Amino acid sequence: MAHLGESIDVDNIVPERGDFEALPAGPYMVQITDSDVAETKAGTGLILKLTMEVMDGPFANRKLWTNLNFRNPNATAQRIAQEQIKQICDAVGFQGQLTDSEVLHFRPMRVQLVVKRDEQYGDRNEVKKYSALNGSAPPANKPQPQPAAQKPASSAAQRPASGGQTRPWGNRAA
Template sequence: MQLNNFDANTVQPAGEFTALPEGTYVVCITDSEERETKSGNGHYLQMTLEVIDGDFEGRLLWARLNLDNPSAKAVQIAKGQLSAICRAVEVMIPQDSSELHDIPLCVKVKQREYEGTMRNEVAAFKPVSTAEKAPGNVSVNDSAPWAK
């Protein structure tokens, strides 16, 4: 890949990424692809979700749906997650995962430790209309009208 005269002196270095605070975020699915499991005996749907609102706008999250796995429980969980996604974006019978892209939905994000580092895990998918605001998204104008 050509770097086209890239000059690191003119670009601020990227900072350290930390896990998002636990909460509910408005996101869009921006990418999805089928991948083979590390063990080679199944496949999962890898989805990239981008936060589209609030203090963490532009941050990415990932969800893995084990739709083809020797574990019937893993497949059952993945199908339930896919059903929740479909309901959240109102695409009930998708023929391809790309049909779920670029439609706002809300995700409940939790943190969990993995190999000594805090990571995010998408715990739930909801329609935008039923979701809570993400942490840090409360506007100063969110007070009750009588509280001036």
Template structure:
């Protein structure tokens, strides 16, 4: 238990939920990494670089977040190769050849194409926005950030966290006085 040092009355504060939590629309974005962390893979035998990216442009989406992970070490050679290739593309996009600390990549803007990925195979997680392509300044092909005119149809969320409509419930049986409804004394 942790003492707050004084009583906090939540009813004295605005609790309106703000923000747009839909996935970023498909388009070309200018992004920058604002945070990163190295974590072990779920199996504990590899290394993943997790990044939090922030939209710089287009202006109407400035500040929105995108989360990307790079599988840097993995017992599955193909997973490792895909992760390292994507990380190398990120490094090239920000203009850095060699990285020892992920913080070297922070707050350097780069341009990337974002698109809606695929939902998880088990259906547990919906499709989410992900980087589909990095653009490299050394190739001189940097497009202007813009949202694509055509967007994929969005599926309804599997669970929008609203309670199910109340159904007519039969009258609850009352437990005898002094007894808990589940039978324990």
């Protein structure tokens, strides 16, 4: 038994359900704030669990969750999840081999939410599309073209010297 130290008057507590109601369908600017990998219930695959936070508007600071079955014996489920992971990487400008989902954290992107009706558990949000804030983000680790008058003569001069080091967010220099 655990003694609470003082009593809690549970009769006068009114739960706020607003934070768990589905957001209206539409586009939202979000960032991934947490991620984890877990086994599927059957133990036959892996799920990338993402927590996202709305960054602006009347629903700022609201949380969204999605689970992506990126390793699954069902080829269709796996393909869909991997395509969504690709959309996320493109949206935040990540290229290359994704080995740690933390490199996707705190990078703004846009999601398109829909509302799925569920009689048993209540309405819930589902992400239908991930995209860059401006519609198309250039990869974060790819040098951008320079105006013609400023282009250096050597293409090697266009790339930052990385000495084979990885950048802080895990991308390799181009």
